[in-house]
C-alpha cells in the first residue's frame with residue numbers, strides 16, 4: 711500500500727508532518743508538497759515554466775508549484791511505481807461549502823481521483839483562538855484511511871473531511887454531509903503601498919448561509935467530523951431541458 715501525501719500549506723506545515731506520521735505504520739508514505747503556502751490555489755497547473763523537485767529527506771519532496779502540480783507530478787511519472795491513494799492535509803483552516811472551489815487542499819485530493827482508492831482531503835477547522843489540534847486531524851485521517859483499506863468505497867470518489875479543532879476525545883462522531891453555502895464574501899480590503907499606490911487584499915470568505923441540518927457546517931458546529939463525498943461533474947443536469955428550449959429560440 712502506497713500513499714501520496716500532499717497539501718496546500720507547504721511541506722513544512724505542522725498538519726502535513728502530523729499526517730505523515732499518523733499514516734506511516736499503515737502504508738509506505740511519500741510526501742510531495744508545495745514549497746510554501748499555496749492556500750487558495752484551487753486546481754491550478756503551472757504550464758509556463760518547468761517544475762523542479764527538491765528532496766528534503768527520505769520520501770519527502772517539495773516543489774515550487776501548486777498542490778495540483780505536486781500530485782500531478784507524483785502520479786504521472788515522477789516515480790517508477792503507482793500510488794494507491796492520495797491524502798491531502800491536514801489543512802490549517804476549514805474547507806466547508808463553497809470553500810472547496812478555491813481550496814488547494816481539496817484540489818490535491820481531486821488530482822488523485824483516478825487512482826485505485828478514493829482520495830481524502832482533511833481540514834482542521836482552526837480559527838482565531840482555537841487550539842490548533844492537528845493531532846486530532848491526523849488521527850481522524852488515519853482512522854478513515856485504515857477503514858478504506860478494509861472497506862473500500864467506489865473509485866474516483868473524493869472525500870472532503872472537516873474536523874472540529876478540539877482534542878480527539880471531544881469529537882462526537884462522524885457524519886456524512888452535503889456542502890452548505892456561504893454568503894457572498896467580504897469586500898476586498900483597500901490599502902496603500904509605501905509609495906501611496908492602492909493595493910488590495912482579498913477579503914475573508916462570507917459567513918455561512920445554508921448551514922442547516924445535513925450540511926458540513928452543521929456537523930462541524932456540533933462537534934462531529936464532517937465527511938462529504940464530492941463529484942467532479944459540474945453539469946447542472948436539471949437545467950439541460952430549459953437550456954435546450956432556450957437555444958431553440960436563439961436568433962441565429
Ligand code: MN
Pocket residue numbers: 718719748749750801802803814815
Ligand atoms: Mn491551506
